[in-house]
Amino acid sequence: MRFEQVLGQSELKQMITSSLQEDRLAHSFILLGPAGYGALPLALATAQFLLCKNRSETDACGECSSCHKAANYIHPDLHFSFPTIKPKGSKPVTSLDWMKEWRSFLHKNPYANIHEWLIDLGGDNKQGNITRDECVRIVKTLGLKSFESEYKIQLIWMAEYLAKEGNRLLKLIEEPPPGTVFILMAEQEQKVLNTILSRCQILRTTPINDADIKEHLRKLETPDDDLDRIVRIAKGDVNLAIQLTSAEGLFGADMWLKWLRVLYKKNPLEMVDFSDEFARLGRESQKAFLTYGLHFLHEMVRQQSHPGLQPNLPKVESVAMVKISQMLSLNHTFQAIALLEKSIYHLERYANTKVLMLDNSIRLSKFFDINKEGQDASQKKMNV
Template identity: 45%
Template sequence: MQFKDVIGQQSVKSQLVKMVQQNRLSHALLFLGKEGSGALPLALAFAQYIVCTSAKTSKFIEPSPSSPRGEGRGEDSCGSCPACIKANQLIHPDIHFSFPVITKKPGESPVSANYIREWREFVDGNPYGNVYDWLQFITAENKQGNITAKECEEINHILNLKSFESGYKILIMWMPEFLGKEGNKLLKLIEEPPPDTLFIFVAEDENVILPTILSRTQLVKILALTDEEIEKALITQGKVENNKAKQIAGVSEGNYRDALQMLQHAEENWQG
């Protein structure tokens, strides 16, 4: 995903790009935004921007061999280099994902890797979805999703390995609110990460995140979308008629997921 594919959030996009261009990238970021604001799409676009090997355009200065790593980079990933193609498909070997999962077999401690195919399909079709949508997608029914102690052990192992292709190893943890006291297993890794390791925590409610993790991250606050941004997205991405898009945007309260839900229900009622 590229920044241009993310609805609105221009100030956050600029903030993230400057972090890289000015070599001020913290090793642990907390993308904090309410449901439907686009925190996960922003995290995906940022990870792709970091691993992109051609993140510059003709209007930006070409970096010299002695330039700092961020200097000369454009304001978005190129979208076409091999790294971008892999990142867009969620198969880049240096971008790892962690998210709430359920047990597949009795007695087994679930990890995100067990659900990576479902995760790719879910994100491709519903990047603004919430955790309820995700758990329904994996047919959790009444089961509670969790990020387990075994998952934390896996993260420790993976991030201590060398990167495969990119200069960075990136972990995107979606909904760290589902990480209980097991998250303390990650503290040493967050405090003293291997070189060029980046944690991106994507959350909705900071009050539910472990304080020990919260205190070790740099906050990237993501505001609710404006009515105008939702309206434009419904028209350009959803091919919605202008008046209907304006009506839905006006009652969506900055939540693009809700806007899509209302659109779907309106279409179902019309067909019914």
């Protein structure tokens, strides 16, 4: 992948290329940010830039043999480490055992996240790990001479999965052998070992602008009608935008408004019916539904704390949101947000969706009992 193909992140690209020009490129750096901001594509482009035999000041050539190998993730001086799972009864595994799956994951969507990767590996909620054996392998591999390039590059994706085993790599990360560059990536800075963070230059990725995301989605043949709505919800996260495009028929948001009506009416049979309807959606659509709900609730927080602000929602949904924002307290809105975030977490781990949604309905419907003035909200007519 060339820098040109990486969405956004122009400051980081510029910083990386100019520091190589000036011979002050850090030996070890860590890219921090959500997967959907593109830390992995940026790391892949940096690797190809370093390996290219004919690079310009700002990008790899894309045509030399090194570029071809790097672009196909088969360059012998480009090493990958990432969380893996150990199939039942197998010997301990390293990233090498999953290279075929990894390459196809990168070809499919390098903005994808760890949950999507773990599903590719096992299809269930197995916990991934960068194992002790993997760390031993890294130390061994980097001890060897490079094969054909002046650089040897070690990518470690989702460095928060290194856990204590990461301490085996400290010496190498602090002072890699000549020509060796470590590029780590992580989403949750607080979960990365401090001993590792302190030895890396820290680079933070930033949200990708709407125009770039739209352009990318157009290439994936997303209907133009959906684009504005998707980028509005995705807030700079390309992967989220891609997930939203693969959800069928969500974007009328009709279903979300329907759920709010069910919650308001608190009819148990309707709640059960709604959970059944939700459970029949595909996994991506379920996530998209909840993600849309989060966007709606975040807009509601803005509205509740600054009444009169122009909501970042289409007209019909705006009207509904403003009405509901007057019925719930700010505190309840925050609780609803926490509940939906937790639901997305559970969905990614294959929870029982029917039970999950019914439970959400029961909890959230209680918020409609008392409005923020302490009056019985059911006296107010809700008409969304």
